[in-house]
Amino acid sequence: MAELNITRVDKIYHSRKGDVHAVxxxxxxxxxxxxxxxxxxxGCGKTSTLxxxxxxxxxxxxxxxxxxxxxxxxxPAARGVxxxxxxxxxxxxxxxxxxxxxxxxxxxLPQAEQExxxxxxxxxLEIADILNKYxxxxxxxxxxxxxxxxxxxxxxxxxxxxxxxxxxxxxxRAVLRGRIKHYLREHNCTTILVTHDQTEAxxxxxxxxxxxxxxxxxxxxxxxxxxRPANLFTGxxxxxxxxxVFAADVSSAADRVSFTVEGGTTLSYPASDMSDALRQRxxxxxxxxxxIRPHALHLGDGPVRGKVxxxxxxxxxxxxxxxxxxxxxxxxxxxxxxxATGSDVSLNVAARDLHLFDHASGNAIAHGGTLA
Amino acid sequence: xxxxxxxxxxxxxxxxxxVLVFFLFPIAWIFLMSLQTNETILSIxxxxxxxxxxxxxxxxxxxxxxxxxxxxxxxxxxxMFNSVLLSVCSxxxxxxxxxxxxxxxxxxxxxxxxxxxxxxxxFRFAPALLVLLxxxxxxxTLGLTNTYIGLIWVYQLICxxxxxxxxxxxxxxxxxxxxxxxxxxxxxxxxxxxxxxxPLAKPGIAAAxxxxxxxxWNNFVFALILASADKQPVTVGALAFVTASGIQYGQxxxxxxxxxxxxxxxxxxxxxxxxxxxxxxxxxx
Numbered sequence: 259m260a261e262l263n264i265t266r267v268d269k270i271y272h273s274r275k276g277d278v279h280a281v282x283x284x285x286x287x288x289x290x291x292x293x294x295x296x297x298x299x300x301g302c303g304k305t306s307t308l309x310x311x312x313x314x315x316x317x318x319x320x321x322x323x324x325x326x327x328x329x330x331x332x333x334p335a336a337r338g339v340x341x342x343x344x345x346x347x348x349x350x351x352x353x354x355x356x357x358x359x360x361x362x363x364x365x366x367l368p369q370a371e372q373e374x375x376x377x378x379x380x381x382x383l384e385i386a387d388i389l390n391k392y393x394x395x396x397x398x399x400x401x402x403x404x405x406x407x408x409x410x411x412x413x414x415x416x417x418x419x420x421x422x423x424x425x426x427x428x429x430x431r432a433v434l435r436g437r438i439k440h441y442l443r444e445h446n447c448t449t450i451l452v453t454h455d456q457t458e459a460x461x462x463x464x465x466x467x468x469x470x471x472x473x474x475x476x477x478x479x480x481x482x483x484x485x486r487p488a489n490l491f492t493g494x495x496x497x498x499x500x501x502x503v504f505a506a507d508v509s510s511a512a513d514r515v516s517f518t519v520e521g522g523t524t525l526s527y528p529a530s531d532m533s534d535a536l537r538q539r540x541x542x543x544x545x546x547x548x549x550i551r552p553h554a555l556h557l558g559d560g561p562v563r564g565k566v567x568x569x570x571x572x573x574x575x576x577x578x579x580x581x582x583x584x585x586x587x588x589x590x591x592x593x594x595x596x597x598a599t600g601s602d603v604s605l606n607v608a609a610r611d612l613h614l615f616d617h618a619s620g621n622a623i624a625h626g627g628t629l630a
Numbered sequence: 631x632x633x634x635x636x637x638x639x640x641x642x643x644x645x646x647x648x649v650l651v652f653f654l655f656p657i658a659w660i661f662l663m664s665l666q667t668n669e670t671i672l673s674i675x676x677x678x679x680x681x682x683x684x685x686x687x688x689x690x691x692x693x694x695x696x697x698x699x700x701x702x703x704x705x706x707x708x709x710m711f712n713s714v715l716l717s718v719c720s721x722x723x724x725x726x727x728x729x730x731x732x733x734x735x736x737x738x739x740x741x742x743x744x745x746x747x748x749x750x751x752x753f754r755f756a757p758a759l760l761v762l763l764x765x766x767x768x769x770x771t772l773g774l775t776n777t778y779i780g781l782i783w784v785y786q787l788i789c790x791x792x793x794x795x796x797x798x799x800x801x802x803x804x805x806x807x808x809x810x811x812x813x814x815x816x817x818x819x820x821x822x823x824x825x826x827x828x829p830l831a832k833p834g835i836a837a838a839x840x841x842x843x844x845x846x847w848n849n850f851v852f853a854l855i856l857a858s859a860d861k862q863p864v865t866v867g868a869l870a871f872v873t874a875s876g877i878q879y880g881q882x883x884x885x886x887x888x889x890x891x892x893x894x895x896x897x898x899x900x901x902x903x904x905x906x907x908x909x910x911x912x913x914x915x
């Protein structure tokens with residue numbers, strides 16, 4: 259229930275082969291009771307960040323405070339932090355139940371209260387039936403839930419969850435996500451969740467910190483990340499299927515703004531669809547990267563023409579891969595669509611669904627007709 | 631095993647029997663020798679029909695060796711005591727020094743870490759006699775010749791590298807996150823080391839300790855050069871059986887049987903831990 263502040267934190271790993279700058283000047287503030295997801299691909303620095311907060315890695319530069327107290331110089335035991343490990347890390351000689359109650363031993367809770375907590379937690383995570391078994395005799399998914407339970411039963415200022423649901427079956431995952439979010443809310447737990455699964459991040463987190471190459475790319479709510487990505491990386495990283503990106507030349511006439519993409523296709527919009535500030539900016543920016551989310555690229559009459567490569571109905575949405583001047587573009591629709599392979603289609607996109615990025619830096623210029 | 635044919639079963643039994651005979655025959659033969667007099671041992675052809683005697687054992691235990699040339703003082707039991715003392719103390723010291731060192735080498739990357747670990751291992755490469763010549767001179771100067779402390783110190787050359795490298799491997803196999811989980815639950819580094827790391831590496835520590843004990847027990851050359859009669863272990867003490875009136879085969883056999891007993895007992899005891907370690911199979915968490 260404490261507030262976490264990470265200020266200008268660097269992590270540099272020294273080795274004979276040279277230094278690796280895993281986390282670069284990270285600033286992150288987590289409000290009391292907030293659930294924050296660190297999202298990124300492997301090696302983006304998210305786990306290093308988590309381990310610095312837990313105290314398993316030293317902070318190379320900067321500071322970390324929890325509830326106003328600097329913790330980055332304290333040993334892990336003194337930080338008041340609970341953690342669920344990706345590799346479970348249960349103690350092999352103890353049963354699942356003992357593993358979970360173990361962390362409560364040092365707390366001064368009465369024995370009955372400890373037992374009740376472990377029992378309730380085990381029921382929530384659906385592992386009540388294996389409390390007397392040893393870690394080596396249960397499945398990976400059960401071990402992972404035990405590891406999660408071991409962290410959540412504790413009273414801690416901050417909960418760190420490292421890929422807490424990676425090993426669970428998809429059906430169980432959706433149910434547990436709901437229960438865990440409810441539990442974290444109810445107990446007002448400040449939580450940092452590390453994941454590479456954006457569905458998990460979207461479902462659980464209040465805010466998501468997207469990391470890449472050790473740098474925080476964007477820190478925003480799930481909705482904002484999707485609607486207003488700060489740069490091309492976030493734009494393409496968030497969203498399934500990923501955003502279609504084209505290099506485009508901008509030409510502005512008195513009443514129209516046109517984007518000519520590779521292959522010669524031109525998307526033209528009335529100038530009134532764009533704000534004045536954006537038009538002024540585009541007048542100085544002849545070349546941009548144009549991002550269009552598959553769900554915003556609609557099949558039907560439009561300026562983008564191509565041939566259908568594949569049409570896939572996924573049960574709840576259709577993905578259509580279209581060859582546009584040698585490039586594969588994906589269009590997604592909530593409806594069931596069938597188009598024969600090789601047939602000609604045209605696609606359209608509204609001005610409000612355009613994401614414009616600086617071609618050189620990748621930073622966002624505009625989303626949906628207004629400056630970013 | 632259900633799918634193997636009866637022929638396979640028979641062949642397997644035959645193979646196991648052959649292996650057992652090959653390894654156990656010398657020990658059984660020595661045991662039989664230890665119950666015979668020199669005359670029956672040396673009779674040709676050898677016969678299994680003899681009257682067992684325990685004179686060889688009583689001679690060793692009382693320290694009176696009667697030969698054709700007369701009675702001879704033997705301090706086999708003193709040798710035995712020396713062997714136990716030297717081996718136990720050497721292994722204990724090696725465990726106290728080696729287990730924390732093994733943990734450090736497994737967990738922490740530090741300057742020259744690998745070089746230090748390799749240097750310690752390289753003690754095992756050096757021919758013992760090459761080391762002993764300068765060492766005996768130093769020991770004279772330091773007054774360590776013919777002392778238990780000096781011998782235990784030298785025995786570290788045998789035990790320490792063995793324990794260090796075997797236990798290091800076991801520590802490396804334990805996921806650091808198991809320790810992290812314990813530490814973040816409010817426990818100090820030292821508590822984590824003693825409560826989590828050492829128990830999880832126990833099978834490895836037992837195996838390494840046992841091996842080190844056997845190597846220390848069987849050592850001959852260090853004690854031969856650095857110790858005189860009252861500090862010598864059984865390996866060196868056995869030389870006393872080569873007497874003016876011939877070689878006392880019966881007593882040698884009895885001495886062998888007595889001197890392998892502690893190692894055998896220890897191996898049988900430690901085997902429990904070894905099997906437990908292999909069947910646990912979840913050290914990696």
